[in-house]
Amino acid sequence: MRASVKYHVIYRHRTEYPVCEMCRFFEVSRSGYYGFVRRLGRPERDAELAEIIAAQREHSQRTYGYRRMWLWLKSQHIYRNPKTVLRLMKKYGLLSEIRRRRKWTQMGQQVHKYENLLSRDFHADRPNSKWVTDISYIHTKQGVLYLSMIRDLYDNSIVAYKTGTQQTVNLVLDTIRLAMKREKKRAAAELHLHSDQGFQYTSQAYFNLTQEYGITPSMSRRGNCYDNAMAENFFSILKTECIYRHRPATFAQANEIIDRYIYFYNHERIQLKTGEAPLARRLSY
Numbered sequence: 001m002r003a004s005v006k007y008h009v010i011y012r013h014r015t016e017y018p019v020c021e022m023c024r025f026f027e028v029s030r031s032g033y034y035g036f037v038r039r040l041g042r043p044e045r046d047a048e049l050a051e052i053i054a055a056q057r058e059h060s061q062r063t064y065g066y067r068r069m070w071l072w073l074k075s076q077h078i079y080r081n082p083k084t085v086l087r088l089m090k091k092y093g094l095l096s097e098i099r100r101r102r103k104w105t106q107m108g109q110q111v112h113k114y115e116n117l118l119s120r121d122f123h124a125d126r127p128n129s130k131w132v133t134d135i136s137y138i139h140t141k142q143g144v145l146y147l148s149m150i151r152d153l154y155d156n157s158i159v160a161y162k163t164g165t166q167q168t169v170n171l172v173l174d175t176i177r178l179a180m181k182r183e184k185k186r187a188a189a190e191l192h193l194h195s196d197q198g199f200q201y202t203s204q205a206y207f208n209l210t211q212e213y214g215i216t217p218s219m220s221r222r223g224n225c226y227d228n229a230m231a232e233n234f235f236s237i238l239k240t241e242c243i244y245r246h247r248p249a250t251f252a253q254a255n256e257i258i259d260r261y262i263y264f265y266n267h268e269r270i271q272l273k274t275g276e277a278p279l280a281r282r283l284s285y
Contacts, residue, residue: 003028007036050092052078053085057094065096112207117218118194122230124154127282128187131159132194133175133201134231135167136239138258141249147258148175150193151234157266157278158234159183163255172200173209180213194218196228237265 006026010019010033023030056072057064064072066086073080089095124130130153138145148171149161160179164171180187193215195201201219210217220227242261248254266279274281 003032004036007033011037011040046088046091049078049080050088050094052076053088053094054092063096111204112202112217113197114217114219116221116227117192117216118227120227120229122153124152127152127154128159128183128191129154130192130194131179132228132231133172134196134228134235135171135198135200136235138163138243138248138254140251140254142251145251145254146171147235147238148172149231149234150175150179151231152278152282153230155274155278155281156230156234156271157282158262161258161262163251163258165251167200169200169203169205173205176209176213176215184213190216192216192218194220194228194231196220196225197222238262 006028010022010026010028013022019033020030023033052073053069056069060068060072066082066089069089070080070082070085073085118130118132122130122132131150132153133148133150135146135148138147143165145163145165146167147161147163150159151157152159160175160182162171162175162178176193191214193210195217197219200206201217207217209215225232238258238261242257243254246253246257248257266277268277270277
């Protein structure tokens with residue numbers, strides 16, 4: 001006979017016979033029996049406390065974590081160990097709905113990583129020798145539009161760009177294909193394309209395409225946005241001078257103002273360092 005069964009028998013007959021005699025008869029310890037009795041009462045106490053916690057959870061708009069809940073219980077003269085409060089909130093599904101730890105998932109398989117060949121040297125002596133690329137988010141009322149672009153460090157012009165409603169590897173590949181279609185004949189013998197460590201840039205497809213075009217990939221160090229500062233710089237200019245001012249409501253509006261602005265940026269917007277528009281410098285090379 002299992003000990004739990006013996007404890008149940010003793011508990012059932014506790015008013016008829018001495019507990020110590022029954023423990024001796026069933027060859028169980030009194031401490032074990034009294035521990036069983038304490039555990040018998042716990043579910044009822046747990047349920048009562050859980051109801052109190054549940055009511056306060058709704059009152060706090062489901063924002064209280066176990067620490068705030070524990071402090072609130074203390075203010076109501078209900079004293080429990082913080083770990084007990086956490087256990088009950090987990091058991092009854094009463095945890096806070098904010099600041100949960102997110103389960104991060106990798107959006108793609110990281111196959112290839114590259115050295116940081118650019119090493120923050122953002123100067124280029126000739127066109128199409130150093131490109132930087134990245135993806136940014138354009139928020140609209142219709143949803144998020146993703147903008148992939150390639151910028152030439154020789155004159156800071158935008159060589160190519162593509163937009164899409166999904167952040168995919170193909171969005172990046174199409175941007176590279178468009179850039180090479182426009183500039184392949186004028187590309188330097190060794191063209192470096194610098195990116196961050198996004199899954200698009202570590203993919204097998206990205207590796208294959210750069211090999212096909214004879215492009216040498218360069219990659220920022222992990223978590224270091226300054227290694228790709230020139231890509232970030234363009235997105236900052238675009239959003240400050242265009243997106244935040246016009247606030248597109250739809251994807252169509254966003255695409256229209258992006259097209260218009262990038263044409264203006266490449267052909268007309270004067271750069272303070274050079275005193276001319278990006279493509280004006282390229283034409284004079």
